[in-house]
Amino acid sequence: MVNKPSHNEEAYFANIELERRKKRQDEQERKKSNMLPNMQMKCPKCDRELVKSIYLDFTINKCEACKGVWVDSERLDQLTTKNS
16 A cells, blocks of 8 residues: 655645755856856847846846846746746
């Protein structure tokens, strides 16, 4: 007879895995930002400097001039899954 994990056990281990992934993602983002500390991104639309902002626990880049919002593809996927 095989014992299946209870719902609480599954939720517990799912939460542990989620925390590990978030920690790994945070470390990767920290390393990425440390690699290019002085490089300022420019808006692809109007060529003005982008300003980093926080939206739903994610770092995004906003253009104050044209009001464009720019995110990398990983963050876009995370934002769309978080909002659905």
